[in-house]
Structure formats: structure tokens, C-alpha cells
Amino acid sequence: MPSVVIIGRKNVGKSTIFNRLTGMKLSIVYKEPGVTRDRVYTEVQWCGQSFDLIDTGGFFPDEDFPLARSIQEQIEKALQEADLIYFVVDGRTGLKPADQEINEELRKISKRVFLLVNKIDDRRFEHHATEFYKLGYDDLFLVSAEAGKGFGDVLDATLKVVPVSRPTKDLALIRLLILGRPNSGKSTLLNAILKEERAIVDAQPGTTRDLINARLSYQGKKLEIIDTAGIRKRARIKNPIEFYSVLRAINMIDRTNITILI
Incomplete structure (x- = not known):
């Protein structure tokens, strides 16, 4: 299936756009920078066609952030897979x-780029978009993830660029959910099954925040494996991001076929 990756610096609204286009709150959205870390995948359907949409972590240029290198590697892998870049x-x-530094990196790869100028939910801000033409992209869209503005044009243009694909039927899809306390090896198990670093693994507890999914075939069966944030007693949860991460992990239990407790 064709894929589209969302790229951008921290707190520009990437995960809000991802959730808007998918119609689900798969990526955690919070005011704190750097919430998204791993690649988050899901399928987007529009006018009878579909493509995979990939959310990525915020770009950390030259910052002393413990997971910056790992996040950057996840972004690079997503770019390699992509047919189109938002x-x-x-x-x-x-x-x-x-923004200019990211633009320089994107210029090094020969892939189509749509420039999405987000947070234009008021006509007062539309004139700000003109300075982004300096980046040199013909495909520029004024959007507002919060208001849902402008995405019809983005999706119409996307279908003209990415290869045609029909929506997949998940009737025979077996969903496996990986649950466990922090640092119990959930992400390591996912990476071992896939034989790639699909999820960031770090000694620091709470590295995984979003639901990280991957699909594969095994002995003629289609599987979707979902990695989750570490779960601990509610009384020990102080961070709002961890609270939402744990809540989403627990809510996924009823939406999967098998739960693996680590």
C-alpha cells in the first residue's frame, strides 16, 4: 500500500493532523514538545482509495535530548518508506x-513534498503563509487541524500523486496486543518479531507513549501486533502524558483478539 509520512519540527501539529485524517486519536496530542517518539501507522481512506499515513516525532536539530538520535532514526526510516511527504x-x-533545516534534508531525497501550513484557523493568519514560499514548494496548503480546514484539498491532491490502492478488508486480521509494566521488554519483543527497530528501546522507563502497530503475515495468517505504553498503578502516575498513554493501552484490550502480558 502507498504511504505518506508527516514530518515537521516539534509542536507544529503533526499528531493533530494525523488524528484528524484518520478519524481516530491514535497519536497523543499534548502541549509538551516531543510527545511523539516512534512511528505511528494507520490507514486513511478517501474517495474509495486508501494509503498508509505515518506520524513521526518532532525534529530535534542539534539538541541535547536523550532520545533525539533514536527519534531521528525513526524519521529517516519513515522517509525511506514514503511515496509522499507532508x-x-x-x-x-x-x-x-x-523548518529551514528540515527543508535542507528533504531536498536531499527525490520525493514529492506537500507543504502544510497548519494552524490557519483565522483569516488573520493567512498572510503569514506567504513567507513559506521561500522553502520552494509549489504544493502549499493552508490547513487547520483543530478546525478541520483544508484537508479535502490535501487528500484530493494526495490521490493524484500516490499509487492507487483499494481499502483493505480486516475481516481475517488477527490483532495481538502487548501489555506489561514499564521496562518489561514489550518493545524489545515487537522489534524481535519484526526483525527491525520498529519501536525505540531505552533504559529509561516510559519510552513508548503512542500505540505502535505493525502488520505481518505468518503461516498464511495476517497479524497486527500493537505495542503499548508500560502500565503501572494509577496512584504512581503523575504525568498527564503517561495517564493518556496507559488509558489508550487499556482501552485497546477490547479491540484486539489476543493480549500478551509481559
């Missing part, structure tokens, strides 16, 4: 050096 910028704060 480059997201913040239309309210304007063009930033980090």
Missing part, C-alpha cells in the same frame, strides 16, 4: 530555522 509548519509562529 511537511508541516506552524502558520502562526512563522518560518523558523528548524
Whole structure:
């Protein structure tokens, strides 16, 4: 299936766009920078066609952040897979050096880029979009993830670029959910099954935040494996991001066929 990856610096609204286009709150959205870390996948359907949409972590240029290198590697892998790139910028704060640095990296790869100027939910901000033409992209879209503005045009244009694919039927799909306390080896198990670093593994507890899914075939069966955030007693949860991560992990139990407790 064709794939589209969402790229951008921290807090430009990538995960909000991802959730808007998929119609589900798969990626955690919070005001704190750097919430998304791993690649998050799901299928988007539009006008009888479909493609995989990939959310990525925020770009951390030259920052002393413990997981910055791992997040960057996840972004690079997503770019390798992509047929099209959604480059997201913040239309309210304007063009930033980090946007220009990302643009320089994207220029090194020969893939089509749509520039999505996000947070244009008021006509007062539309004039800010003109400075983003400096980045050199013909495909520029004014959107608002919060208001749902402008995505019909984005999706119409996307179907003209990516290979045609019909929506998949998940009737025979077996979903496996991996649950366990923090640092019990959930992400390591997922990576071992897939034989790739699909999820970031780190000694620091709480590295996984979003639901990380991957599909594969085994002995004629189609499987979807879902890695989750570590679960601990509610009284020990102090961080709002961890609270939402745990809540989503627990809610997935009823939506899967098999739960693996590590």
C-alpha cells in the first residue's frame, strides 16, 4: 500500500493532523514538545482509495535530548518508506530555522513534498503563509487541524500523486496486543518479531507513549501486533502524558483478539 509520512519540527501539529485524517486519536496530542517518539501507522481512506499515513516525532536539530538520535532514526526510516511527504509548519509562529533545516534534508531525497501550513484557523493568519514560499514548494496548503480546514484539498491532491490502492478488508486480521509494566521488554519483543527497530528501546522507563502497530503475515495468517505504553498503578502516575498513554493501552484490550502480558 502507498504511504505518506508527516514530518515537521516539534509542536507544529503533526499528531493533530494525523488524528484528524484518520478519524481516530491514535497519536497523543499534548502541549509538551516531543510527545511523539516512534512511528505511528494507520490507514486513511478517501474517495474509495486508501494509503498508509505515518506520524513521526518532532525534529530535534542539534539538541541535547536523550532520545533525539533514536527519534531521528525513526524519521529517516519513515522517509525511506514514503511515496509522499507532508511537511508541516506552524502558520502562526512563522518560518523558523528548524523548518529551514528540515527543508535542507528533504531536498536531499527525490520525493514529492506537500507543504502544510497548519494552524490557519483565522483569516488573520493567512498572510503569514506567504513567507513559506521561500522553502520552494509549489504544493502549499493552508490547513487547520483543530478546525478541520483544508484537508479535502490535501487528500484530493494526495490521490493524484500516490499509487492507487483499494481499502483493505480486516475481516481475517488477527490483532495481538502487548501489555506489561514499564521496562518489561514489550518493545524489545515487537522489534524481535519484526526483525527491525520498529519501536525505540531505552533504559529509561516510559519510552513508548503512542500505540505502535505493525502488520505481518505468518503461516498464511495476517497479524497486527500493537505495542503499548508500560502500565503501572494509577496512584504512581503523575504525568498527564503517561495517564493518556496507559488509558489508550487499556482501552485497546477490547479491540484486539489476543493480549500478551509481559
